[in-house]
Amino acid sequence: MNSTIMSFANVTFTYAPENETVRPAVQNLSFSIQNGEWIALVGHNGSGKSTIAKLMNGLLFPQQGTVEAMGQIMSEGSLWDIRSQMGMVFQNPDNQFVGATVQDDVAFALENNGVPHADMVLRVKESLRQVKMEEFMDQEPHHLSGGQKQRVAIAGALALKPRLLILDEATSMLDPQGRIEVIETIRELRKATGLTVISITHDLEEAALADRIIVMNAGQKHTEGTPEEVFLSGEALVELGLDLPFAMRMTHLLREAGVPVAKEHMSEDELVEELWTSYFKK
Amino acid sequence: MDILLQEVGYSYAQDTPFEKRALHDVTLHIPSDSYTAIIGHTGSGKSTVLQHLNALLLPTEGYVVIGDRKLQSGVKAKNLRPVRRQVGIVFQFPEQQLFDETVLKDIMFGPLNYGVPEEEASRRAHELVEQLGLPPEVLSKSPFDLSGGQMRRVAIAGVLAMEPDVLVLDEPTAGLDPRGRREIMDLFHELHLKRNLTTVLVTHSMEDAARYADLVAIMHSGRCVATGEPRDIFTNEEQLQDYRLEPPRSIRLQRKFEEKTGIMLDGISLTEEALAKNIALALSKGRDLI
Ligand SMILES: Nc1ncnc2c1ncn2[C@@H]1O[C@H](COP(=O)(O)OP(=O)(O)OP(=O)(O)O)[C@@H](O)[C@H]1O
Ligand SMILES: Nc1ncnc2c1ncn2[C@@H]1O[C@H](COP(=O)(O)OP(=O)(O)OP(=O)(O)O)[C@@H](O)[C@H]1O
Ligand SMILES: [Mg+2]
Ligand SMILES: [Mg+2]
Numbered sequence A: 001m002n003s004t005i006m007s008f009a010n011v012t013f014t015y016a017p018e019n020e021t022v023r024p025a026v027q028n029l030s031f032s033i034q035n036g037e038w039i040a041l042v043g044h045n046g047s048g049k050s051t052i053a054k055l056m057n058g059l060l061f062p063q064q065g066t067v068e069a070m071g072q073i074m075s076e077g078s079l080w081d082i083r084s085q086m087g088m089v090f091q092n093p094d095n096q097f098v099g100a101t102v103q104d105d106v107a108f109a110l111e112n113n114g115v116p117h118a119d120m121v122l123r124v125k126e127s128l129r130q131v132k133m134e135e136f137m138d139q140e141p142h143h144l145s146g147g148q149k150q151r152v153a154i155a156g157a158l159a160l161k162p163r164l165l166i167l168d169e170a171t172s173m174l175d176p177q178g179r180i181e182v183i184e185t186i187r188e189l190r191k192a193t194g195l196t197v198i199s200i201t202h203d204l205e206e207a208a209l210a211d212r213i214i215v216m217n218a219g220q221k222h223t224e225g226t227p228e229e230v231f232l233s234g235e236a237l238v239e240l241g242l243d244l245p246f247a248m249r250m251t252h253l254l255r256e257a258g259v260p261v262a263k264e265h266m267s268e269d270e271l272v273e274e275l276w277t278s279y280f281k282k
Numbered sequence B: 001m002d003i004l005l006q007e008v009g010y011s012y013a014q015d016t017p018f019e020k021r022a023l024h025d026v027t028l029h030i031p032s033d034s035y036t037a038i039i040g041h042t043g044s045g046k047s048t049v050l051q052h053l054n055a056l057l058l059p060t061e062g063y064v065v066i067g068d069r070k071l072q073s074g075v076k077a078k079n080l081r082p083v084r085r086q087v088g089i090v091f092q093f094p095e096q097q098l099f100d101e102t103v104l105k106d107i108m109f110g111p112l113n114y115g116v117p118e119e120e121a122s123r124r125a126h127e128l129v130e131q132l133g134l135p136p137e138v139l140s141k142s143p144f145d146l147s148g149g150q151m152r153r154v155a156i157a158g159v160l161a162m163e164p165d166v167l168v169l170d171e172p173t174a175g176l177d178p179r180g181r182r183e184i185m186d187l188f189h190e191l192h193l194k195r196n197l198t199t200v201l202v203t204h205s206m207e208d209a210a211r212y213a214d215l216v217a218i219m220h221s222g223r224c225v226a227t228g229e230p231r232d233i234f235t236n237e238e239q240l241q242d243y244r245l246e247p248p249r250s251i252r253l254q255r256k257f258e259e260k261t262g263i264m265l266d267g268i269s270l271t272e273e274a275l276a277k278n279i280a281l282a283l284s285k286g287r288d289l290i
Helices: A050-058 A081-083 A101-110 A118-129 A144-159 A176-193 A227-231 A234-239 A246-256 A267-281 B046-052 B079-087 B103-113 B120-131 B136-140 B148-160 B177-195 B207-212 B239-241 B249-261 B271-289
Strands: A004-013 A027-032 A036-043 A064-069 A086-089 A164-168 A197-199 A212-217 A220-225 B003-012 B020-030 B035-039 B059-067 B069-072 B087-090 B168-171 B198-202 B216-219 B224-229
Touching: A004 A050, A004 A197, A027 A050, A027 A197, A027 A234, A036 A050, A036 A164, A050 A064, A050 A164, A050 A197, A064 B079, A086 A144, A101 A144, A101 A164, A118 A144, A118 A197, A144 A164, A144 A176, A144 B069, A164 A220, A164 B020, A176 A246, A212 A227, A212 A267, A220 A227, A227 B120, A246 B249, A246 B271, A267 B249, A267 B271, B003 B046, B035 B046, B046 B198, B059 B168, B079 B087, B103 B120, B103 B136, B103 B148, B103 B198, B120 B136, B120 B148, B177 B198, B177 B207, B198 B207, B249 B271
Parallel strands: A036 A197, A036 A212, A086 A164, A164 A197, B020 B224, B035 B198, B035 B216, B087 B168, B168 B198
Antiparallel strands: A004 A027, A004 A064, A212 A220, B003 B020, B003 B059, B059 B069, B216 B224
């Protein structure tokens, strides 16, 4: 199981190769992601996250360094094979839609991958059901609400039954319950199929659910580690423009208000438990 | 400036085979100088309501009053320019409102279009870019050669540059990093307080609705099903559940604390800071008892 599915080795990419005064969007970046992992990629606006996603699926090629995916070095030659095993949801779903109806849109990439018609119809239905958009099959994707568009874009990626799913702020416009439902659906899928997930997000509660977090800062990797490791760096994270999960913020606010809290709590239940035992269970 | 939606119905693509009903009988009053949050799940009609606030969409039933203008369904609306100047909308997707060659031109376009002198428009653009946490180099870049969160900031700057009387925000923090989110929400709130800017915010963040708004409206299946003050809306848990919403995190944690300890806190913690204070107070009282 412990095989690498995606890795960057000393990758540098700039949008302005002719202008050396412009800081590269991604600079000397290395990491490796194992089969079946859930990775959260976080960082301030403009720190290079979407650029990384585009390097991962060969929309962009680095000026220096190597991108390796599914055991192959990313190149013009390997690109299509790599992409066929990857589902990608872009930051703005409108840029992604190609079909005239929701179902055509979800079917489009399947058709490109040579999925037989009967199988395709089933997969389109199933993935739209997974994101609760089956009622909207015949609607034009551009004529949906913001959250509905995001759901359809996610269905398009799920229908591919990818080995690797890359989500670029794919749930940013869903209501809180809808967001939890979608994340839960993907977690179940991962359990059942061993799917690898790379999720770019500003939602630190979501990042806290990942196996590992990679923190970007100004095009460079700042840290990487388990959520506990990353969030324990506390104020350093806030200085990078990020924040802590709610339970940790509450822990700090309680201390400021004069309530001694011993542990750094990542979960609300544990925080309440500590307050309860230290004050009342005497 | 007051805005009123009275029994408004709206259908997209009316009288075509693709007709799609989005609003039913919506009555909503946005009082002058208020800060109103509109919440509701995906597809409930929030963005459709917002587009009525500056006559981008005209009601197919009922009427809308914007300041001294009345827009009635079935009556042709003329010269909507003044309305568009007074009510500025930040759209749900920033790409929908960016269009010019450079960020500077994009931000200056609105003010210039409404007769603000070139020098003043440029001054506003430079000041806003800084206030919104963008590096000055972006001014000469194309707005489409930016990251998602940077585009969002430019779109917001473009609307603020017009200095509208009413600011309408459709999920303005989607795509912003946590610091940007806090700073920009604080900036809107400061403008609301200092300039009496009437503010309407559509948000999926119950925390933001509870912290900033003085009025909350719930949309559900194209209807406006409830309006009230945050403390009333967010303590009516049955109603929230009916509409698939939940209270902000601070209230949920308050409930957990109360359940576990049997101690009821004073009041309702609409923010994290309030919750920390309320718990500290309860615990210090508790200690006196022991
Ligand atoms: N098409 C482009 N042309 C030129 N520069 C670009 C382009 N797209 C992005 N950039 C720049 O590259 C840097 C990294 O952008 P990127 O989109 O990767 O950031 P991000 O981490 O995804 O940010 P966000 O959280 O705002 O989405 C930014 O400084 C941005 O301005
Ligand atoms: N241009 C359009 N043409 C046809 N139907 C539309 C159009 N835009 C929205 N709708 C439909 O109208 C209903 C309300 O959409 P609206 O965009 O107002 O929802 P919303 O509350 O803003 O949702 P979200 O939180 O997902 O942005 C939805 O069912 C949607 O599919
Ligand atoms: Mg991005
Ligand atoms: Mg919307």
